Amino acid sequence: MAIRTKIGVILLCAVISFSVVEYCVQQFIILPGFFSLERDEAVKDADRVSKAIKNEIRHLSTLCWDWSAWDDTYDFVQSRSKEYIKSNLVLSTFTGNNLNLIYICDADGHVVWGKIYDAATESEVKLSLFPKDFFPSNHPLLIGNFGQGQTGEDIKGVLITEMGPITVSANPILKSNNEGPPLGTFIMGRFLNADMVLQIAEQTQVDFSLTTFSGSAARLEPKINKEIPFNVEVADDDHLNVYLIFPDINGNSAIGITTNFHRKISRKGYDTVQNSTYSTLIAGMGILILILLSLKLSILNPISILSNHVFSIKKTGDLSKRLLFSRNDEIGTLANEFDNMVSRIEQSAIENDAITKQLCKDIEKRKQMDDQIRHSQKMEAMTTLTAGIAHNFNNILSVIVGCTELAVARLPKDNQAVKLLKKVEEASARAKDIVWQLIRFSQKYENNFLPVQVVSVIEKEIKGVESVMSGKIRIISQLQEDCYPVFGDVNQFQILMKNLLTNSVESIKNGRGVIEVQLANIPDSDAANVRNVNFKNGKFIRLTIRDNGQGIDPSHLDRIFDPYFTTKDFSYGAGMGLSVVHGIVTNNGGSITVDSKVDRGTEISIFFPAAEITGEMTN
Structure with missing residues (x-):
């Protein structure tokens, strides 16, 4: 008591x-x-x-x-x-x-x-x-x-x-x-x-x-x-x-x-x-x-x-509090000794906290690296397999197309077989497109990239998509004119933009919606806050494609970059669009993230490292 x-x-x-x-x-x-x-x-x-x-x-x-x-x-x-x-x-x-x-x-x-x-x-x-x-x-x-x-x-x-x-x-x-x-x-x-x-x-x-x-x-x-x-x-x-x-x-x-x-x-x-x-x-x-x-x-x-x-x-765990008694009796001595003890405990706690934080960062970094390695190995295996399939299938397809064309040329035009052969030619043409998508997915580009000003590429592809899409869909672009140049190939960027815009258009229900395209430099001060991005020079650009379409089910997000994976009818494509996009981004040393909510829309952000211009630049 x-x-x-x-x-x-x-x-x-x-x-x-x-x-x-x-x-x-x-x-x-x-x-x-x-x-x-x-x-x-x-x-x-x-x-x-x-x-x-x-x-x-x-x-x-x-x-x-x-x-x-x-x-x-x-x-x-x-x-x-x-x-x-x-x-x-x-x-x-x-x-x-x-x-x-x-x-x-x-x-x-x-x-x-x-x-x-x-x-x-x-x-x-x-x-x-x-x-x-x-x-x-x-x-x-x-x-x-x-x-x-x-x-x-x-x-x-x-x-x-x-x-x-x-x-x-x-x-x-x-x-x-x-x-x-x-x-x-x-x-x-x-x-x-x-x-x-x-x-x-x-x-x-x-x-x-x-x-x-x-x-x-x-x-x-x-x-x-x-x-x-x-x-x-x-x-x-x-x-x-x-x-x-x-x-x-x-x-x-x-x-x-x-x-x-x-x-x-x-x-x-x-x-x-x-x-x-x-x-x-x-x-x-x-x-x-x-x-x-x-x-x-x-x-x-x-x-x-x-x-x-x-x-x-x-109760609070706050070790910074001190009594600071100025008494000269036994109570003052007890208070001063207690302050000294708390100071030593606080110093040890600070050191342990720093070690714990660094350990957590290392574990998180190691986890991200492991995920990237597993994904890279998966995509590498898919790329090798796809290249072999595309090569062999292309050889078979060449024979089918050639024989079909010779047969059409030798038969009278009013022959009933000509109609059937024309359908074979149409199916072969679609198969040819799929083969070329596989070839693009499996291609590697090394050391032959030039600095590209991607603003003009994006504007051109937006106009091309607008010319064929429904008037009920609007594309709103916000492109920074003085954006950093990026090392890459113009054709690859065109394919990338075309696939992304096509996916956004197809995801909008009833043909009515809005697609936003944004391109901007990322300041050095914000670089550390961007997830899954680790570029050496700290300068990069961000390309964002955002739509208010039907969105992606959370259970499908881990597979959207796999070849042939699609939730749409195959009449819309073979499921190679995002696979090709991922391959282009990876070949250009970039990173891609996806945020999506069902019935709310999808946002795809692509980060490219800025190019240090020492020679010719392509726009």
């Missing part, structure tokens, strides 16, 4: 110990206080919801009392007046007072009038708790001699129906001065539906929901009693759920109220504890940093620099 690390660990342990004590105080003393306060606030919210529902029931009871203690209602129970129904018991009474149920029963329990409406659809509905004709004597909402209430009392609360919970109020039917005897019971009801829940939520500013006791609220009954009327559970990190059970008219569990309390208080407590913890850690780290800085300036920093320097050399 590093010295810096050891000192830092000791100081860090002290800071962490203090932070742990501070954290425990906050977690086990301060935070529980926030949690208790948050629970109390959540219970208060739930209590507000319960009180709001009770308040809604009281308002309903007040409205019901206004209708029940009214002379018109009192008379209606006795007279069954239709005018009362038309004036008071209409749909607008329900919608205007946000009512869903109005029932009027006489003292015997018979239904004088009663209807239940769905406020959403304004259509009449039926509930099993509210029969159409007669309320049994044990019905919880009847008031009278056989009911639960007494004169001047009311019954109010919640009932569970098949359409959900409903708040109801039942009052005795009295005169306007609250005198009796009571003639029956007046019942009003409102569904505790989503609209009423939303209204209560807006009044109390509490997010809550209602469930019937037969649902999820039933599981909470064992946890809730008179001593503990609320049950508080953690829903997630951001919410508390408070559950309470609201009883029905008979005091039985009816609906479960679930309030959703946002845990802002505990979040505030967490933030407070967190900020306090961070403050403690920052203060401790500040003290730790001050102590480390005092050690860093004298000991730790120089050691760190030396260590980083060693790892940097290991």
Whole structure:
């Protein structure tokens, strides 16, 4: 372990110990206080919801009392007046007072009038708790001699129906001065539906929901009693759920109220504890940093620099870096000795690198020489074989041509054999051309070359090819007028240019394309960058033929200079064109390279050594 690390660990342990004590105080003393306060606030919210529902029931009871203690209602129970129904018991009474149920029963329990409406659809509905004709004597909402209430009392609360919970109020039917005897019971009801829940939520500013006791609220009954009327559970990190059970008219569990309390208080407590913890850690780290800085300036920093320097050399391999410490203590001595060691290693690396580079150059040069020797031996063997074949075939061909001409001369012109003999003469002429191509390929020219200005030769051959090719093919020439002269034979250069241009024309698809011809001197400074060229005097010219034809398949590039190798139909030639070109270039001491991409075109570059003019020059 590093010295810096050891000192830092000791100081860090002290800071962490203090932070742990501070954290425990906050977690086990301060935070529980926030949690208790948050629970109390959540219970208060739930209590507000319960009180709001009770308040809604009281308002309903007040409205019901206004209708029940009214002379018109009192008379209606006795007279069954239709005018009362038309004036008071209409749909607008329900919608205007946000009512869903109005029932009027006489003292015997018979239904004088009663209807239940769905406020959403304004259509009449039926509930099993509210029969159409007669309320049994044990019905919880009847008031009278056989009911639960007494004169001047009311019954109010919640009932569970098949359409959900409903708040109801039942009052005795009295005169306007609250005198009796009571003639029956007046019942009003409102569904505790989503609209009423939303209204209560807006009044109390509490997010809550209602469930019937037969649902999820039933599981909470064992946890809730008179001593503990609320049950508080953690829903997630951001919410508390408070559950309470609201009883029905008979005091039985009816609906479960679930309030959703946002845990802002505990979040505030967490933030407070967190900020306090961070403050403690920052203060401790500040003290730790001050102590480390005092050690860093004298000991730790120089050691760190030396260590980083060693790892940097290991990673990058850069041996030119130096520490250059000017200290007179042990660290300075160690740094100076390390610099001396790196200097010696760097010198050895430079020497080894130079040897390696020279060895790579020698290997590459040897490889190129081996390739050239193999190719020269191959072409020499082909040349010898071709010369023998051409000589013997030429002798045979002479006999065929001579005999054919004598036969044609001796036969009448209208003889059918004359036509056949003419075809023999045409085939012999084509064979003669092939023989002469073989002879040109196999010929050696030595010591009888003259300096040739190849510009005029190239221009002449371009004009000759243009005169016979399609007008859709363009030849663009860029010829340097003061190009170096080249030792060679004019006829050979003519054959070379003719073959190259013919190949380019034939490679262009659909007879539409461009051929570029370039001739230029190569400066001495660029000579070393030209591949496969090694001329003694360093001066040479470059002839480039470039087309946008169909290109050459990469697998054929090694064979394009072989005699008789062709990818075209033999009606276009015998595959001797590039072989002859290669032979001419080689005989003139030049070099040839080919770059080609399928469907993109071909570029042939020919390099000739410049001639040193001491006598006659041919153009």
